[in-house]
Amino acid sequence: MTPSRWRFEFTMTRYLTRFLCLFCIALTARAALDPALLKPLAADDADKRIAAIQKLGATANPEAALVLKALNEDNLYVASGRLYRLDGERAFDAASGDEIKPAPDNGEGITINNRVRGEVANALAALKLFDPDPAVRLASAMELQSGVTPEMAPLLARALEKESEARIKALLTLAHAEATLGDKDTAVRLAAVQALGASANPNTRNLLTPLTDAANEPAEQVRRAAYASLSAVESRLALGENVGRVFTGISLGSILLLAALGLAITYGVMGVINMAHGELLMVGAYATYLVQTFFRNHLPAQVDWYLPAAIPVAFFSAALVGVVLERTVIRWLYGRPLETLLATWGLSLILIQAARVLFGAQNVELANPSWMSGGIELLPGMVLPLNRIFIIGFSLFVLSLVWVLMNKTRLGMFVRAVTQNRAMAGCVGVPTSRIDTLAFALGAGIAGLGGVALSQIANVGPDMGQGYIVDSFMVVVLGGVGQLAGAVWAALGLGVVSKFLEGWVGAVIAKIAVLVFIIVFIQKRPQGLFAFKGRFVEN
Amino acid sequence: MQSRRLFIKTSVVAVALAAAGITALPAFAADTIKVGILHSLSGTMAISETALKETALMTIAEINAKGGVLGKKLEPVVVDPASNWPLFAEKARQLLTQDKVAVTFGCWTSVSRKSVNPVFKELNGLLFYPVQYEGEELEKNVFYTGAAPNQQAIPAVEYLMSKDGGSAKRFVLLGTDYVYPRTTNKILRAFLHSKGVKDEDIMEEYTPFGHSDYQTIIAKIKKFAGEGKKTAVVSTINGDSNVPFYKELGNAGLKATDVPVVAFSVGEEELRGVDTKPLLGHLAAWNYFESLKNPQNTAFIKMYKDWAKKNNLPKADTVVTNDPMEATYIGIHMWAQAVEKAKSTDVDKVIAAMAGQKFKAPSGFEVSMDEKNHHLHKPVFIGEVKGDGQFNVVWKTPGPVKAQPWSPFIPGNDKKKDEPEGK
Numbered sequence: 001m002t003p004s005r006w007r008f009e010f011t012m013t014r015y016l017t018r019f020l021c022l023f024c025i026a027l028t029a030r031a032a033l034d035p036a037l038l039k040p041l042a043a044d045d046a047d048k049r050i051a052a053i054q055k056l057g058a059t060a061n062p063e064a065a066l067v068l069k070a071l072n073e074d075n076l077y078v079a080s081g082r083l084y085r086l087d088g089e090r091a092f093d094a095a096s097g098d099e100i101k102p103a104p105d106n107g108e109g110i111t112i113n114n115r116v117r118g119e120v121a122n123a124l125a126a127l128k129l130f131d132p133d134p135a136v137r138l139a140s141a142m143e144l145q146s147g148v149t150p151e152m153a154p155l156l157a158r159a160l161e162k163e164s165e166a167r168i169k170a171l172l173t174l175a176h177a178e179a180t181l182g183d184k185d186t187a188v189r190l191a192a193v194q195a196l197g198a199s200a201n202p203n204t205r206n207l208l209t210p211l212t213d214a215a216n217e218p219a220e221q222v223r224r225a226a227y228a229s230l231s232a233v234e235s236r237l238a239l240g241e242n243v244g245r246v247f248t249g250i251s252l253g254s255i256l257l258l259a260a261l262g263l264a265i266t267y268g269v270m271g272v273i274n275m276a277h278g279e280l281l282m283v284g285a286y287a288t289y290l291v292q293t294f295f296r297n298h299l300p301a302q303v304d305w306y307l308p309a310a311i312p313v314a315f316f317s318a319a320l321v322g323v324v325l326e327r328t329v330i331r332w333l334y335g336r337p338l339e340t341l342l343a344t345w346g347l348s349l350i351l352i353q354a355a356r357v358l359f360g361a362q363n364v365e366l367a368n369p370s371w372m373s374g375g376i377e378l379l380p381g382m383v384l385p386l387n388r389i390f391i392i393g394f395s396l397f398v399l400s401l402v403w404v405l406m407n408k409t410r411l412g413m414f415v416r417a418v419t420q421n422r423a424m425a426g427c428v429g430v431p432t433s434r435i436d437t438l439a440f441a442l443g444a445g446i447a448g449l450g451g452v453a454l455s456q457i458a459n460v461g462p463d464m465g466q467g468y469i470v471d472s473f474m475v476v477v478l479g480g481v482g483q484l485a486g487a488v489w490a491a492l493g494l495g496v497v498s499k500f501l502e503g504w505v506g507a508v509i510a511k512i513a514v515l516v517f518i519i520v521f522i523q524k525r526p527q528g529l530f531a532f533k534g535r536f537v538e539n
Numbered sequence: 540m541q542s543r544r545l546f547i548k549t550s551v552v553a554v555a556l557a558a559a560g561i562t563a564l565p566a567f568a569a570d571t572i573k574v575g576i577l578h579s580l581s582g583t584m585a586i587s588e589t590a591l592k593e594t595a596l597m598t599i600a601e602i603n604a605k606g607g608v609l610g611k612k613l614e615p616v617v618v619d620p621a622s623n624w625p626l627f628a629e630k631a632r633q634l635l636t637q638d639k640v641a642v643t644f645g646c647w648t649s650v651s652r653k654s655v656n657p658v659f660k661e662l663n664g665l666l667f668y669p670v671q672y673e674g675e676e677l678e679k680n681v682f683y684t685g686a687a688p689n690q691q692a693i694p695a696v697e698y699l700m701s702k703d704g705g706s707a708k709r710f711v712l713l714g715t716d717y718v719y720p721r722t723t724n725k726i727l728r729a730f731l732h733s734k735g736v737k738d739e740d741i742m743e744e745y746t747p748f749g750h751s752d753y754q755t756i757i758a759k760i761k762k763f764a765g766e767g768k769k770t771a772v773v774s775t776i777n778g779d780s781n782v783p784f785y786k787e788l789g790n791a792g793l794k795a796t797d798v799p800v801v802a803f804s805v806g807e808e809e810l811r812g813v814d815t816k817p818l819l820g821h822l823a824a825w826n827y828f829e830s831l832k833n834p835q836n837t838a839f840i841k842m843y844k845d846w847a848k849k850n851n852l853p854k855a856d857t858v859v860t861n862d863p864m865e866a867t868y869i870g871i872h873m874w875a876q877a878v879e880k881a882k883s884t885d886v887d888k889v890i891a892a893m894a895g896q897k898f899k900a901p902s903g904f905e906v907s908m909d910e911k912n913h914h915l916h917k918p919v920f921i922g923e924v925k926g927d928g929q930f931n932v933v934w935k936t937p938g939p940v941k942a943q944p945w946s947p948f949i950p951g952n953d954k955k956k957d958e959p960e961g962k
Binding site for chain 1: 582702716795797799819853
């Protein structure tokens, strides 16, 4: 590039950055970009590309936003020195925005790496600050919480001036403060430091820490303000961290509960040591998989809604397996725990092999529906994943379902009557044998619902149940056999305790510690957290 | 003993036929050459290893279609050690003593390789191991067609520290709890020390095999990354744990532009079950990517896609190729070349003939077997995940790199010989 050309480009850029921005509101009509500004985007040198991206970001030109978006999505191509972007089948010139007909087929895709991608994201966010849609502005303001450069300060100030939404304004204030932290004017620095006290972004801590040191910050009032802001940020971060930890604990607890609720009925209430419980979870998970496959093949438009449809399917298929198991094997073994244990263990192996034969030994793929992907950002840097939130809600739903069934329905009353005193219940006309079958089917069906939830977070494969059988028994035994409330407390307690331990000593040691704790606890209190009081305990 | 019995048997046949002498001994031994395939087809590693079995069968079919080796067809013997490490040793013994295979292609995890090594040594068998691993081992009976640490782990971390890789200053070493991640992380820690990274800037975390709840670990990574300085994660998570790990990573909104994750055991195959759009830009280091453009690779991909369709593999329309599959493919071809050169399937003769074997690999480079150390000279690539589950190569070595099975970053290794004992 000749010096005069370079100077031209430089002035052009200055012109664009300084003045075009002022008219960005008026920029409803498309303005063509300077091809010289675009050319470095196809360069091999990452530094040149980044410089070009930063210049584009400062233009506030909608055409620049389209180019950057195409670059971000690998849709920008170069053919004989000319850049164009692809939108589906159609090609558009990058500089003018005019459609190119026919679309060139000799183009070479421009690929970017992480470093360039980060710059593109920032530039895009800056360009979108003036979008008429508040949702877009909010997203870009959030994007700008990291990677603000001092050069962005004027742009941010302008955006801040025009912004009316309080939430976006708050975010922009933070970003603007970040951009002006290094300002020469002490008053501006002071204002920036004070504004940053409202931040909950871990990055802020790193920005503020050097400013508490006299070596970096000459003005004492700024140092003092930095110190105050820093402690505000830190306490907010600590709060966020603890909330996050409790959340992950509850989330693990809800999964343990879903895995164990079925067992709380079959083992807890009926007294069947059901080693095939894990495989009933697996039946539920595979039923979910089949429903997903059905939706993909026959209702591709509604594929996101396969999960609600899978809930009844999983419940009834697992319940059906439960009925078959009870009718063929378990009913002959009531009152003989050791034989039940061996027989159900054998059944679990049969079910695992059956799944291997039917679905293959490999894990099957289950996609989260789009409404369950992603998360809610409570604080910057603290995201609660949506699939976990849904699973917590789902476990509450299943829990209330079980509670209503056991306490408010005739079936529940019969189940409780039979388990408390079989002979007496029979005498007053309860069909005990049919109640046994129904109760076992209910427990199995609930396990199937657990399988639906597990399919969303864990791998679905033939031996997935093996990983949950120990946890499920742990929850039921710890909670107290025969108690639904016990299972709830035990699941939540185990979830929160193991997550706190995991954060402290690591996943491997945490698992060991929890098992040791349960052994000790059961020795001290064999009846579990909650125990039945009453006469029937004695038989 | 066994070869003598075989010799007696075949001599008897030879005499009975009144053949011209003792020249054509191998021709009478059998009509086929048996080849063992030892990969987990069930359990936690099935996600990775099943494709290697298919690649091996495909390569054997390819060689057979061209007339086989020494004029004989290869006959694959497939066994399933089910991600159960002691079972690997049992199955290896079965392959060597009952099926009498000439060579075995197999294993993925280092713990499975460690479990079969003594068997191959005792019975003087021959194993081709196709996966990147931690080094610190050199067996006379094993050829390593995957990468040693200097062909994968070290270049990947160097890239992360470079300007284009994001100038990372802090590192999270995250892995599954067994020998490969532990040893690799030991080497990486020593390497990072040599580059001036202090212990407080390194976090090491392990999870059990099949772990599926990565919430705490991701929260920890976020916290570590939030303490200032650019942070990168080096993942040696193996098997199906990768699916929940990457799902959680995407859901937690940890983007590659903030905290890049570079993985050593995640390739195209492992990402098939994951929505990769939230993972855009996370990295993997390998010696091959499916996205490489060259005639060998185009042919290789086409061969595998046709194979998947012909054999009705699950989801045959979306099958992908990856690095260990390429390494399996190279290994089988090199073994066949060595057998042709040695004019025998005798283990010792084949080992001698393997030295210096060359093969035009799907990576686009001519890879060669080292004259001494049983490892390949291979190129190194670093790729970023794209939205379609493929990798976009962002860095590569100019040519093949010689393997250093004894990492210079582990004290005492400088005295170790660069060839197997007893060779």
